Amino acid sequence: MIRSAARSQPAPPTARRWFVLGVALTGTFLATFDLFVVNIAVPSLRADLRAGDAAIELVVSGYAFAYAAGLVTGGRLGDRFGYRRTFALGMAAFAVASLLCGIAATPGQLVAARLLQGLAAAAMVPQVLSLITVTFPAEHRGRATAWYGAVSGIAALAGQILGGLLLTSGLGWRMIFLINVPFGLIAAALAARLLPAGGGRMARFDPVGAVAVSLTLALVLVPLALGREAGWPWWTWVCLVAVVPIGLLTTRAQLGLARRGGEPIIDPQLFGNRRYLALLAASALFQLYFGALMFTLTMLLQGKLGSSPVTAALVFLPQGVLFTVGSMLGGRLTARYGVRVLLSGGVMAMAGLVALAGALAATGGELPSWWLAPPLALVGLGNGFLLPPMIGAALAQVRPDQAGAASGTFTTTQQFANSLGVTLLGTLFFALAGPRLVAADTAMEVVCAVYVVLIAAVLALIGVRRGKGEA
Known part of the structure; x- marks a missing residue:
């Protein structure tokens, strides 16, 4: 009996499998890096391309909402055509889109290339979590998702620090895009050769559902991304009102397709999984807090405290380093000590x-x-212990054949919550900070209290089910 039990234990992942994970995590790094790096380049973009406010907003936000709106579809594309193929094609498209961004001659060309870049990122990123789900046994999945979280944190930090260094090159802002090209092409070639196929289980793909779901998400994400800076014009309210009937029709159509034996873009069975739903909601609340925290801290540092972009990045540095440390330790500790x-x-x-x-x-x-670096370092360490294990715990609740749908839904929820947090809590921050952010310190105190409440709600959702190795 003892020998039989020993045989039933899955073998530890080989060095090759960890290398393959590293190839896949290149997609996570590049997609996250490009979410943050453009903010540093806004003054250069404005001056060189003579871009107006609307164009600059679309350059920054267009990538984010194209990325978020396409994630569910990207996950299902992996289910239909295979995770390796979808990731490799998505990475190659990302490299091409980055090249188009780097050679753009007009604001319109840059906006179009950024939208393409966001859609390419949406095709490749869900495959990373899907590959972790189907290739790593549950006992070792925590370490893999820890690397996923660590790479995401490093990429966000690199976008702020490395972005400033790249701007000093002879190519200026173009270099922040062109640097993606060689890395993207190499990663695409390695992925096509080394990644396990995975996926490919869906008999059919639902193109109508893909368009309907993406449209529904875009009707929310576009106003959230552009509304506050534009002063909430009439079209933002039309989009937000229209999302209700269109969302209901989309949901009804997806449920009807499932009842007829089809395979909708959104897998309805996921929403019957209470443990997955609880962790999905917890992750959404975390991203609501985290996205707003990074935004409001940047406003505080560069507004009220008068920090330069480089100084602000250095204040964030201990937070990013300890987030990475927490991510790497969190998976192992969770496997041993649980929730x-x-x-x-x-x-x-x-x-x-x-x-x-x-x-x-x-x-x-x-x-x-x-002075803000030490408390932020503690925040970063806590976030590292919290977020990656939460992702791993959520994906552990789904079957391998649901990996693409679950990963796409999870990452979409995170991006949506991030945008919502920046909009809602950013608006609260600006309202309290007043003209020229003169009361930004008071505003930050208030939003910190909101952040504490949101984290408490995250912990309440996580603690619904307790158990060793479970969350």
Whole structure:
């Protein structure tokens, strides 16, 4: 019996499998990097291309909402045509779109290339989580998702720091796009050769459903991305009102297709999985907080505290480093100690936010920007213990044949919540900060209290089911 039990234990992943994961994580890195790096280049873009405010907003936000709106479809494309093929084609398209961004001669060309870049990212990123789900046994999946979380954190940090360095090259802002091209092409070639096929189980693909779901998401994401900067013009409200009937019709059509034995873009069975849904909701609340936190901190540092972009990036550096450390440790510790690791991560993040608000309140906002680095480092460590294990726990709840749909739904929810957090809590921050952000310290204290409440809600959802190795 003992020998039989020993044989039933899955073998540890080989070095080759970890290398293959590294190839796939190139897609995660590039997609996240391009979400953040463009913010650094906005002044150069504006001056060189003579771009107006609307064009600049579309360059920054167009990628984000094309990426978010295409993620569900990207996940299902992997289910239909295979994860390796979809990832490799998506990566190649991303490299081509990056080249088009780098050689764009007009604002319109750059906006179109950025939209294509976002759609390409949406094709490749869900395949990473799908490949982790189908190739790593449950006992080792936590380490793989820890790497996923760590790479995401490093990419966000690199977008802020490396972006500034790339702007000093002779090619200026174009270099932040052109640097993707060689890495993307190499990764696409390696993926086509090395990645396991996976997926390919769907008998048919639902193109009408793909368009309907993407349209429904776009009707929310576009107003959220552009509305606040544009002063909420009439068309933003028309889109937000229209999403209700169109969303209901899309949902009805998807459910009808499932009842007829078809394979809709959104797998209805996922929403009958309570554990997956609880972790999906927890992840959404986390992204609501995290997206807004990074945005409001940037406004505080470069507004009220007068930090340069480089100084602000250095203040974020300890947070990014400890997020990476927490991500790498979190998966292993969760496998050993269970949900308590995620709960302790949430407590650390809340403690860091309270310390941040306390420092601002005690000094009246008159403090050197580097004073914020220690509490932010604690926040980063807590986030690292919380987010990657939560992703791994959510994907552990689904069957291998649901990997693409589950990954696409999960990443879409995260991106949607990120945009919503920046819009809602960013609006609250600006309303409290006043003209020229003179009261940004007070605004930050208030939104920190909101962030603490959101993390508490995340912990409540995670703690619904307790157990060793479970979340």
